[in-house]
Amino acid sequence: MIIDGHCDVLWKMVEHPEIDFYDPHQTALDVSYAHVVKSDIKIQCFAIYLSEAVRQPRFDHYLEYINIFYRKVAQTDKWIVIKNKSDLEQVMNGTKRGAILTLEGADAINDHSLYTQILQLLGVRMIGVTWNHANWAADGVLEPRQSGFSNKGKRFIKECNDLGIILDVSHLSVRSFWDLADHSAKPIVATHANARAVCSHPRNLNDDQIRTLIRMEGRIGLTFVPSFASGGGSASIDSLLRHVEHICALGGEHNLVLGSDFDGIDTKIPGLEHAGHFANLTEKLSRYYSKESVEGFLFGNWHSFFAKNLPAL
Numbered sequence: 001m002i003i004d005g006h007c008d009v010l011w012k013m014v015e016h017p018e019i020d021f022y023d024p025h026q027t028a029l030d031v032s033y034a035h036v037v038k039s040d041i042k043i044q045c046f047a048i049y050l051s052e053a054v055r056q057p058r059f060d061h062y063l064e065y066i067n068i069f070y071r072k073v074a075q076t077d078k079w080i081v082i083k084n085k086s087d088l089e090q091v092m093n094g095t096k097r098g099a100i101l102t103l104e105g106a107d108a109i110n111d112h113s114l115y116t117q118i119l120q121l122l123g124v125r126m127i128g129v130t131w132n133h134a135n136w137a138a139d140g141v142l143e144p145r146q147s148g149f150s151n152k153g154k155r156f157i158k159e160c161n162d163l164g165i166i167l168d169v170s171h172l173s174v175r176s177f178w179d180l181a182d183h184s185a186k187p188i189v190a191t192h193a194n195a196r197a198v199c200s201h202p203r204n205l206n207d208d209q210i211r212t213l214i215r216m217e218g219r220i221g222l223t224f225v226p227s228f229a230s231g232g233g234s235a236s237i238d239s240l241l242r243h244v245e246h247i248c249a250l251g252g253e254h255n256l257v258l259g260s261d262f263d264g265i266d267t268k269i270p271g272l273e274h275a276g277h278f279a280n281l282t283e284k285l286s287r288y289y290s291k292e293s294v295e296g297f298l299f300g301n302w303h304s305f306f307a308k309n310l311p312a313l
């Protein structure tokens with residue numbers, strides 16, 4: 001069983017509406033229904049991604065994703081859209097799979113509380129406030145000034161806390177990370193980022209950040225982006241294992257989760273080319289870690305986090 005905290009398949013489907021998520025013969029998607037079944041992905045998080053190529057972000061860009069998510073992916077005979085704790089337990093104890101709608105890039109919310117509330121009603125349960133650059137709320141990891149959250153952004157943190165929307169640090173600048181850690185009343189997560197001490201990439205987390213996520217009972221999603229896995233030479237599943245080892249050494253055994261970034265990446269780690277390949281990772285992890293630890297990494301740690309942090313109703 002797998003719980004994956006981040007993929008960009010909705011982005012591919014918005015860009016290429018002809019792609020059929022359920023066609024077992026299509027090869028355009030990393031996360032296809034056939035791959036989900038093959039790897040027994042029990043819960044998949046689906047990101048609404050507001051591309052920075054969109055010069056004037058509008059709320060209906062989000063609606064386009066949400067429309068495709070409900071119509072073309074999360075068909076109700078196969079999926080339960082997880083919005084609260086009871087949906088989560090229904091998925092974990094039943095035969096259907098769980099889909100969680102997430103958002104990467106709050107640009108088009110633009111300080112409109114109504115938009116945040118509507119997104120919450122439509123099912124959005126995690127938000128990464130920025131992509132790589134700055135918006136009205138905060139600076140992203142590649143914004144040259146490397147500033148943190150604006151006052152509006154700080155109000156947005158509280159609003160998400162109150163609505164039961166989990167906040168994701170993945171693309172934030174270092175200062176934005178600390179602003180969020182200071183202002184969030186709820187645990188925060190990195191849905192898709194690795195350890196900077198192992199691979200020095202700006203999208204990876206330094207040890208202080210990892211320790212803080214652990215202390216806040218947050219989660220750190222091991223991600224399969226080759227350039228975040230290995231700084232020099234080619235990335236492999238063994239490179240990912242070095243991140244697992246490092247995060248566990250910092251005390252994160254119960255905080256480490258998965259966030260593949262499938263369909264958001266062009267290059268792949270050999271053996272992890274698409275979402276049908278999780279068994280290769282499981283096999284490698286099982287050589288070095290107990291069954292209990294491996295189950296925690298693959299699904300248990302995400303499950304316990306969602307069980308605690310999704311809204312009750």
Ligand SMILES: [Zn+2]
Nearest residue numbers: 104170192264
């Ligand atoms: Zn991302």
